[in-house]
Amino acid sequence: MIRDMHFGQNHPLVHTAWEICRWHHERWDGNGYPDGLKGEEIPISVQLVSIADVYDALTSERCYKKAFDHDTAIKMILDGQCGQFNPILLKCLEELSLQFSKMLSKEMDSNKYYYEAQRLSNEILSEKSLPNKNYSQNVVKIMQEKIDFFKSHSGKNSIEYNAISGQIIIINEEQQILCQRDDPKFDIFNVFEVSMEDIQHIRFLLNQTSVQNNEITLQIKAKVKNDSQMYHLKLYTLWSPLKKDGYIGIVEYFDTVK
Numbered sequence: 001m002i003r004d005m006h007f008g009q010n011h012p013l014v015h016t017a018w019e020i021c022r023w024h025h026e027r028w029d030g031n032g033y034p035d036g037l038k039g040e041e042i043p044i045s046v047q048l049v050s051i052a053d054v055y056d057a058l059t060s061e062r063c064y065k066k067a068f069d070h071d072t073a074i075k076m077i078l079d080g081q082c083g084q085f086n087p088i089l090l091k092c093l094e095e096l097s098l099q100f101s102k103m104l105s106k107e108m109d110s111n112k113y114y115y116e117a118q119r120l121s122n123e124i125l126s127e128k129s130l131p132n133k134n135y136s137q138n139v140v141k142i143m144q145e146k147i148d149f150f151k152s153h154s155g156k157n158s159i160e161y162n163a164i165s166g167q168i169i170i171i172n173e174e175q176q177i178l179c180q181r182d183d184p185k186f187d188i189f190n191v192f193e194v195s196m197e198d199i200q201h202i203r204f205l206l207n208q209t210s211v212q213n214n215e216i217t218l219q220i221k222a223k224v225k226n227d228s229q230m231y232h233l234k235l236y237t238l239w240s241p242l243k244k245d246g247y248i249g250i251v252e253y254f255d256t257v258k
Helices: 012-023 044-059 070-078 087-105 110-127 135-152 196-207
Strands: 157-162 168-171 177-181 215-224 227-238 249-256
Touching: 012 044, 044 070, 044 087, 070 087, 087 135, 135 227, 135 249, 196 215, 196 227
Parallel strands: none
Antiparallel strands: 157 168, 157 249, 168 177, 215 227, 227 249
C-alpha cells in the first residue's frame, strides 16, 4: 500500500512507516510475526509503536471485550501478558505511567498532540541517521536522561534542543508551547533579547561540558512575554557514543531569580 502512494519512497518517514506497518507485531524475544525478528533486529520506532499499539488495544472497547483501565493495561504490558518488549522501554513506560494517565484523563488542545507527535517523530528520524550500532539502547538512554531531568524540575519553564536536527522547543510552567522552531539557523537569543555578553558566556560554558561534566548553571537577562528580567538557568548536555563530535542535545529549565 505504501509503495503505491504518490510521494518520495526514499523519504525517511516513508521508510519508517513501512517498518512500523510490517513489524509492529514483532516481539523482543522473537515470538512475534511476520518475520520473527528478535531484540535489536526490531527498529526502535517499531518497538515504541508496538507498545503503543498494545496499550491502545487494551484500553479500547471491542465487540469481544470491554476496555481495560489505564493501570490494568500498564500492568498487563509490564507483566508480559501481551508479549515481550524491550526491558528498557518497559522501565520508561513504568516511570511515565502516572504522567500518561494524567494526560489521558483531561482534554488537551489537539495542536498539542500534533506538535508532540511531530517532535517525537522528528527526533527519532533525526537520530536514526546516526550509526546503527546499539541504536535503541542509546536512544532510550538519552530519553531516560531527559525524563530524569524534567522529573526533577517539573513545574518549571523548560527548553529542549536537538543538536542533530536543530529543533528547539520552549515550554512554560503550564506545559504550553511558547516557541517551537525546526530551523537550525533560528536565533533563539535574538528572540529573547539576550545580550552578547551572556551569549558568549553560555557558549563558553557549553564548550567546557563533557560526558562526565555535563551540567552548568548561570544567570542571564532575557525578555519573556515583553517582560525583561533576570533568569536562573540550569543546562544539562546529553551525550551519546553514536555522535563523536560533541553533545547530542541540551535540556534545561529556567526560572526567574527570586
